[in-house]
Amino acid sequence: MIEVENLHFRYPSGVEALKGVSLIIKKGEFVAIMGQNGAGKTTLVKHFNGLLKPSEGTVRVDGVETTKTSVAALSRNAGFVFQNPDHQLFSETVEEEISFALKNFGFDEETIEKRITWALNLLALAQYRKTSPFLLSGGERKRVALASVLAWNPETLILDEPTIGQDYQQKEKLRQFIVQMQTQGKTVVIVTHDVEFVAECNPRVLLMKDGGVVADGEGREILTTPEVLAQSSIVLPQIAQVFLKLESLGLPKDVIDVYEAKEIVLKNLEKRRK
Amino acid sequence: MTIIETKNLTYTYPGGTKPSINGVSIKVKKGEFVLITGPSGCGKTTLCRCFNGLVPHFYQGELKGEITVAGMDPTTHETHAMAKSVGLVFQNPENQLFALSVEKDVAFGLENLGMPREEMRERVEWALKLTDIHDLRERSPHEVSGGQQQRVAIAAVLAMQPEIIVLDEPTSFLDPLSAEKIFEVIHELNKEHGITVVLVEHRLDLTAKYADHIIIMDEGKVCFDGNPREILNTEETRLIGVGIPKATLLYHILKKEGLKLGDVTPLSSEEMAKLLQEAFKIK
Ligand SMILES: Nc1ncnc2c1ncn2[C@@H]1O[C@H](COP(=O)(O)OP(=O)(O)OP(=O)(O)O)[C@@H](O)[C@H]1O
Ligand SMILES: Nc1ncnc2c1ncn2[C@@H]1O[C@H](COP(=O)(O)OP(=O)(O)OP(=O)(O)O)[C@@H](O)[C@H]1O
Ligand SMILES: [Mg+2]
Ligand SMILES: [Mg+2]
Numbered sequence: 001m002i003e004v005e006n007l008h009f010r011y012p013s014g015v016e017a018l019k020g021v022s023l024i025i026k027k028g029e030f031v032a033i034m035g036q037n038g039a040g041k042t043t044l045v046k047h048f049n050g051l052l053k054p055s056e057g058t059v060r061v062d063g064v065e066t067t068k069t070s071v072a073a074l075s076r077n078a079g080f081v082f083q084n085p086d087h088q089l090f091s092e093t094v095e096e097e098i099s100f101a102l103k104n105f106g107f108d109e110e111t112i113e114k115r116i117t118w119a120l121n122l123l124a125l126a127q128y129r130k131t132s133p134f135l136l137s138g139g140e141r142k143r144v145a146l147a148s149v150l151a152w153n154p155e156t157l158i159l160d161e162p163t164i165g166q167d168y169q170q171k172e173k174l175r176q177f178i179v180q181m182q183t184q185g186k187t188v189v190i191v192t193h194d195v196e197f198v199a200e201c202n203p204r205v206l207l208m209k210d211g212g213v214v215a216d217g218e219g220r221e222i223l224t225t226p227e228v229l230a231q232s233s234i235v236l237p238q239i240a241q242v243f244l245k246l247e248s249l250g251l252p253k254d255v256i257d258v259y260e261a262k263e264i265v266l267k268n269l270e271k272r273r274k
Numbered sequence: 275m276t277i278i279e280t281k282n283l284t285y286t287y288p289g290g291t292k293p294s295i296n297g298v299s300i301k302v303k304k305g306e307f308v309l310i311t312g313p314s315g316c317g318k319t320t321l322c323r324c325f326n327g328l329v330p331h332f333y334q335g336e337l338k339g340e341i342t343v344a345g346m347d348p349t350t351h352e353t354h355a356m357a358k359s360v361g362l363v364f365q366n367p368e369n370q371l372f373a374l375s376v377e378k379d380v381a382f383g384l385e386n387l388g389m390p391r392e393e394m395r396e397r398v399e400w401a402l403k404l405t406d407i408h409d410l411r412e413r414s415p416h417e418v419s420g421g422q423q424q425r426v427a428i429a430a431v432l433a434m435q436p437e438i439i440v441l442d443e444p445t446s447f448l449d450p451l452s453a454e455k456i457f458e459v460i461h462e463l464n465k466e467h468g469i470t471v472v473l474v475e476h477r478l479d480l481t482a483k484y485a486d487h488i489i490i491m492d493e494g495k496v497c498f499d500g501n502p503r504e505i506l507n508t509e510e511t512r513l514i515g516v517g518i519p520k521a522t523l524l525y526h527i528l529k530k531e532g533l534k535l536g537d538v539t540p541l542s543s544e545e546m547a548k549l550l551q552e553a554f555k556i557k
Contacts, residue, residue, distance in 0.1 A: 013417055036449045037421030083420045083447070084368060135287065138365040138443065139314030139476075161420070164446045165365070167313040167476055169515035193421075193449050196479055196520065233451040238479045238520040241543035242550070249554050258520050262527050265550065269533070272554065 001027050001062055002048055002156075002187070008056035009043055017043040019211035020057070028185045030178060032198045032219065035208030036233030041191045042083055044208070045158050048189065050074040061156075076105065079154035083161045083191070085145040089133040094125060097133055098148045105152055119147040122177065124170065139165030150177070156187040163194045175201055199223055199237035199256040207232040224254040276342075277438060277470050278302035278325060283339035285320060285329055294320040296494035297339075305468045307461065307484050309502065311475055312491035313515040318474045319365055321491070322442050325472070326360040327353045344437055358387065361431035365442040365474075367424040368416075376418070377402070377411040380429045387434070401433035404459050406452065420447040428456060432463070439463070440472045445480070453480055460484075479519045482506060483542040490516060503539040521546035 002025040009018040017040045025031055033041050046052040047059045050071040059066045061074060082088045091097035098119055102112045120126045123143040128136060133144045142165050149157070157178075163171050171194075178188050178201065192198060198205065198219055205222045207215040209232050215222055222228055224240045236244065243255045251268055255261050283298040295317040302308050310318050323329040327348035330337045341348060344359040361383075364370045373379040380401055384394045402408045405425040410418055415426050424447040431439060439460070445453035461484045463469045475481045482488075488505050490498040492514050498505045505511060506522050518526070521543050529535055535553055540546040 011417070013413075015417075034449075037425075037447070037452055038419045039449075042419060084366065086366065086368065135289075137315045137319055143314070161447070165314060165443060165476070167515040168512075168517035170314055171517070193447070193453070194477070195450050196477070196517070230451070233449040235450040235454060238543050239524065242521055242524070242547045245543065245547035246550055246554075249551070258524050258527065261524050262531065265524075265528060265553075266531060266533070269553065 001025065001060075002189075003060040004044075004047070004057070005059075006057035007044070007047065007054050007059060009040075009047070009052060010055045011043075017211055021211070021213055022057075023206065023213060023216070025187060025189060027187055028182065030182055030188045030201070030203040031190070031206060032201070032203045033189065033191045033206045033208060034193065034195075034198065034232065034234055035214075039208040039232070040211045041208055042160055045080075045160060045189060045191055048156070048158050049078040049080045051080065077154055078156040078158055079149035079152065081145050081149050081157075081159045081162060083164075085133075085141040088145045088148070089141060092132055093130050094120070094133055094136075094144050094147075095129045097144055098151050101148060101152050107152070115151045115153075119151040122150065122173065123147045124173075137165075139167070139170070142166065143170065146174075154186075156189070157181065158189045160191045161193070162190055163192060163197050171197055171200075193234075195223065195234060195237050199239070202256070207234070209233075220254055220256055223256055275304045276301050277304040277306075277344055278472070279340075279342045280324070281340040283321075283324060283337070283341055285324065285337045286335055287320075287333060288335045290335065293494055295324070295491075298491075298494075298496055299339075300489055300496060300499060302470060302472065302487070304470055305464070306486050307464050307471045307473070308487045308489060309473050309475060309478070309481060309485035310489045310491065311478060311516055312497075314476075316491040317494045318491060319442055322362060322440050322472070322474060324348065325438070325440050326356045326362050327351060328362070354386070357383065357434070357436075359436055360438045360440060361434050361436035363428050363431045363439070363441040363444045365446075367420075367427035367447065370427045370430065371415040371423060374414060375412055376407060376415050376426050379415050379426055380411075380433050383430060383434045397433045397435070401429040404432060405429040405456065421449060421452065424448055425452075425456075432459075435467075436469070438470045438472065440474075442474045443476065444473070445475075445477075450480070453477075457481060457484060476517055478506070478517055479521075482519050482522070483545075485541075490514070502541060506541065507539040525549065 004023050007018050007021040010016050050066040053067050098116050202219040205219045215228050237256045239261050240256050279301050281299050284293050285295050286293045331353050348356050371379050381398050407425045464471045485502045488502040521540050525540050535549045
């Protein structure tokens with residue numbers, strides 16, 4: 001569980017990036033944090049594993065205040081994937097990158113081998129096992145960063161923009177993986193601008209603006225309320241946009257899924273024919 | 275008039291075991307808005323690097339085949355000569371930023387061109403405003419958020435007003451409304467000023483509607499090349515992992531169910547909503 005109380009954060013340069021954020025993320029929740037550029041999303045989630053410490057207010061992870069423990073202890077439970085993979089990758093090969101944390105956390109050889117293979121397959125990286133992460137494409141580098149964290153199966157996952165550079169198939173695999181994490185009772189927090197990905201996952205959505213949280217609710221509800229989205233510089237998912245324009249036909253407005261959309265259109269046309 | 279042409283272009287990075295682009299033959303007309311997409315790792319960035327000569331000048335390796343860009347051969351022209359005609363926005367904005375302030379980063383290319391001070395100041399102002407980073411101009415580009423960095427990278431290229439703008443996933447860090455605004459700006463430059471735009475993107479929901487021409491790559495090869503409305507309405511594009519716009523997908527699915535919806539594949543929510551309104555009127 002992550003408890004944030006009246007969190008303020010100022011960068012050394014003087015920028016006040018968080019201006020009194022309070023929220024609770026329960027164990028097992030799947031939360032997407034969205035909002036305009038510079039709203040403070042990355043700054044906020046960096047507090048969840050102690051990378052940043054509050055200038056004011058408190059952040060508690062599983063009951064322990066982040067100022068009263070070490071980043072090392074916090075990161076054992078909370079895996080963090082950076083927005084820009086280049087801030088994270090440092091090893092000479094993809095394999096070493098993935099095994100680094102596993103070794104650090106004292107897993108035995110056999111488990112390490114199993115986990116590496118599993119992560120490489122999940123993220124379609126098997127052919128790059130011995131390649132340097134710096135010689136990979138942008139999307140591939142992001143997947144190496146994801147693999148190195150998913151491999152040690154942390155209790156909480158914090159993913160800053162996990163879908164950047166990913167094609168549709170990779171995103172779908174990531175979505176299925178997150179669903180699986182949830183069935184295991186794990187907590188997943190993503191920061192994302194990818195409205196369509198959020199529409200497909202339908203998590204709890206936290207909207208941020210100017211260093212504060214301005215809305216908090218179910219994905220479907222928030223993503224289909226244009227007034228709420230606009231203040232955080234977010235546009236509706238495309239299916240919701242279509243249905244918003246069809247309001248006069250008496251169709252529902254809160255539709256975000258293509259297949260649901262299909263059913264609704266067909267059912268309503270059928271009704272009209274009768 | 276053709277402004278970019280490649281014939282059988284094949285390139286292998288140094289030490290690479292297989293070509294990252296393989297037998298690519300494409301033609302881009304002057305003034306076109308071209309969208310390049312395809313699965314992660316298929317060679318999109320590598321192809322972009324050929325357009326301004328980074329491949330092979332910077333990356334070395336082995337380049338075969340022919341390439342002409344704005345009447346020049348990037349393999350023999352020096353990269354700074356190409357830079358006047360071709361502006362490339364990098365996939366990772368951080369690799370493009372190095373100056374001490376946002377403003378200096380945006381001005382850097384213009385200084386290299388030897389542009390008069392007054393004109394330069396105007397261009398920089400214009401680019402900072404278009405990308406909405408005027409307030410950040412004195413900040414260090416390394417002390418701003420991810421999306422703010424990406425705007426700096428875009429502003430730096432727009433400021434140059436090159437004949438061809440190549441954008442490699444230019445909005446992956448931008449919030450959706452800002453991404454939309456930037457695409458509107460780029461679309462306007464394309465339509466009003468005839469600037470040729472080559473855009474690499476996975477998020478077709480935001481971009482398909484602007485494209486005159488789409489190129490889909492897979493494993494280093496071009497597998498579709500033509501009209502976006504025709505190409506995005508095929509089953510094959512979906513199977514290789516292209517994120518078809520949801521409006522287009524809905525059209526495709528409803529047609530398969532036997533619904534009559536007109537023959538022009540929609541690429542945006544506006545177009546799809548119109549088709550549905552028609553369908554509801556008839557019944
Ligand atoms: N290292 C830094 N030093 C100083 N200010 C910073 C630094 N990093 C971010 N900021 C500023 O703090 C504010 C919040 O930044 P943050 O990176 O948390 O935003 P974000 O919501 O993640 O944005 P984006 O969507 O662009 O990634 C912004 O005004 C930004 O300019
Ligand atoms: N500097 C490099 N050295 C060696 N191989 C590279 C280098 N950069 C990319 N590659 C390889 O070339 C292939 C094509 O990479 P490229 O970056 O062009 O893909 P992409 O289509 O842009 O992918 P993404 O959507 O993930 O950005 C990939 O297999 C990648 O691993
Ligand atoms: Mg961020
Ligand atoms: Mg790329």
